[in-house]
Amino acid sequence: MNRITFSILLLLLYPLTIEAQTLQEKTKTQPSLDEKIGQMLLVGFRGTSVADTNHIKRDLTNYHVGGVVLFDYDVPTKSTTRNIESPSQLQKLIQDLKQLGGTRLIVSIDQEGGKVARLKPEKGFSKTVSAAYLGQLDNADSTRHYARKSAETLANLGINMNFAPVVDLNVNPDNPIIGGIDRSFSADPQTVTKHASIYIQTFDNHGVWTVLKHFPGHGSSKNDSHLGVVDVTDTWSEQELIPYKKLIDRDLVDAIMTAHIFNRNIDPDFPATLSKPAIEGLLRNDLKYKGLVISDDLMMGAIRNEYGLKTTIKNALTAGVDILTFGNNSIYDPNIVPKAHQIIKELVQEGTISKQRITESYNKIMELKSNADM
Known part of the structure; x- marks a missing residue:
């Protein structure tokens, strides 16, 4: 030649x-199906360091888990030490978690303020105030001040997602899980929207995602969904959707958390977390929300006591949930991630859930993660 x-x-x-x-x-x-499924799981674990638990390293490295949730109190053992001992310890734990799970790991916490605050003064963190206090004060500068303090604390620790603000209306002040412990800004949807907007924008300025909760509204309930079924059919009203609609319309929403509440006027068969009419119908079609949907803890009594794990996962995915939360703090199951991962894979293999459905959630998760400084 x-x-x-x-x-x-x-x-x-x-x-x-x-x-x-x-x-x-x-x-x-191109991510594998296993990697996509892993990104859809958010899990809690025991231990103040990664060496303290026998599964979180496995879950992050072998199952590609996309997020973790941190707690200060372990409910099953009634221990005041779960993941949090001090600011320096927690910062190190989070650094190690991100080394295992990648810098894009979601590290989440419930730091609402007041009675629902995982970072407590007795562990070396700043005192916080409740949403009810801020709503009653109704001063924008005060809400911004306390939101900034919390956002700075989380950002400095490496926590990038806060399960707050609560946008439930304080319809029932005696509600044991919302009004009764001062988690709602107000019974007035305009006041709730005002303070939630300030809260969200302040956290956004510090690079911490916020999660509105509990869709479609937990404020009128009479019972605690941690313990069992909560029926709001006779107490819920469409007014409870107003904060969601206004915040969605203003493009202020990073993610929305579903509630395990049952309302036969929305869905005669399933609670909101497992309900296609609630999530795909009401949230996505009616309120025009296109972003990330995160379930409340699927190990809570309202779900665990009523449905098997496969039914729970199948219905949540069918309904439109993108991230499945297993807090591991109502009961503790070190193998919940392998179980959930395998179930999702089986649902895809048998054709019950399509690969496209998994990809849709994966893309929403990665879009959020790619649009932030992790």
């Missing part, structure tokens, strides 16, 4: 070589 013929042959093969390299690069960067 002479030099001219060889050069012509190279020119002919060059586009094919480039195409093969491009295909190879795309194949390398």
Whole structure:
């Protein structure tokens, strides 16, 4: 073969070589089904360091878990030490978790303020105030001040998601899980929206995602969904959707958490977390929400006592939940991630849940993660 013929042959093969390299690069960067499923799981664990637990390292490295949730109190053992001992200890724990799970790991916490605050003064953290206090004060500067203090604390620790603000209306002041412990800004939807907006924007300025809760509204309930079924059919009203609609319309929402409440006027069969009419219908179609949906803890009594794990996962995914939360703090199951991961994979393999459905949630999760400084 002479030099001219060889050069012509190279020119002919060059586009094919480039195409093969491009295909190879795309194949390398495409996440597997296992990785996509893992990103849809958010799990709690015991231990103040990664060495303290026998499963969180496995869950992050082998199952590609996309997020963790931190607690100060372990409910099953009634221990005041779960994940949090001090600011320096917690910062180190979070650094180690991110080394295992990647810098894009969601590290979440319930730091609402007041009675629902995992970072407490007795562990070396600043005192917080409740949403009810801020709503009654109704001063924008005060809400901004306390939100900034909390946001700075979380950002400095490496926590990038706060399960707050609560936008439930204080319809029932005796509600044992909302009004009774001062978690609502107000019974007035305009006041709730005002202070939630300030809260969200302040946290956004510090690079911490916020999560509105508990959709479609837990404020009128008479019972605690941690313990069992909560029926709001006769107490809930569409007014409870107003803060969601206003915040969605203003494009202020990072994520929304579902409530395990039952309302036969929305869905005669399932609570909101497992309800297609509630999530796909009411939230996505009616309120035009296109973002991330996170379930409340699927190990809470309202779900665990009524449904098997496979039914729970199947219905949540069918309904439109993107991230499944297993707090591991109502009961403790060190193997909840392998179980949930396998169930989702089986649902895909048997055709009950499509690969496209998994990809849709994965894309929403990664879009959120890619739009922030982790």
